[in-house]
């Protein structure tokens with residue numbers, strides 16, 4: 211059995227920042243599965259196992275190509291049912307809620323101010339692709355997109371919601387982490403790897419939980435290499 215994760219990288223191939231790839235890495239670690247990582251950058255699409263899909267993560271599990279982090283997670287859960295990522299339908303519903311919350315309340319403020327930082331850690335050719343695609347998407351320069359004075363306050367408010375869900379719990383999953391934690395932490399790991407500048411002040415329960423998340427799996431995320439402007 212070989213499991214290979216195609217993981218998005220910066221100019222330095224050891225710097226791997228994609229939040230969706232992080233959800234998959236946490237899922238593989240949670241299940242205790244051995245996996246190899248193949249780092250590829252944004253413009254190496256011809257080397258992606260599915261070049262037409264054109265995004266990462268992609269998992270290749272015993273020759274089967276699986277795209278899209280929720281589909282990959284569902285595949286892992288089905289094929290490797292030991293150590294479930296969610297144990298009940300309620301947990302699955304909460305995981306879906308968190309994905310929607312990230313899309314509605316976190317990424318709209320976090321992505322613009324982080325894209326400008328992602329750009330700094332890419333090689334020159336990839337920088338060109340990244341700038342062109344993101345500027346086309348937003349209709350503004352990356353620098354204009356990245357200078358939203360309201361972003362940090364909006365993020366503090368959004369993470370207040372996560373703090374309320376955490377309360378005094380160790381993890382969203384209770385005494386131990388589950389898929390809900392891996393989904394919720396993924397944008398914070400993204401930001402941490404891309405830049406040392408925090409996006410906002412985190413509420414105390416979220417700050418303490420983040421430390422626990424970084425400690426998981428022998429500090430896998432804490433020890434992940436962080437980007438420096440290329």
Ligand SMILES: N[C@@H](CCC(=O)N[C@@H](CS)C(=O)NCC(=O)O)C(=O)O
Nearest residue numbers: 228229230264265266267278279280
């Ligand atoms: N829904 C997908 C989203 C994957 C995605 O958007 N990946 C980004 C990196 S974070 C990507 O590969 N983008 C390719 C590009 O912009 O060219 C998932 O959850 O895996």
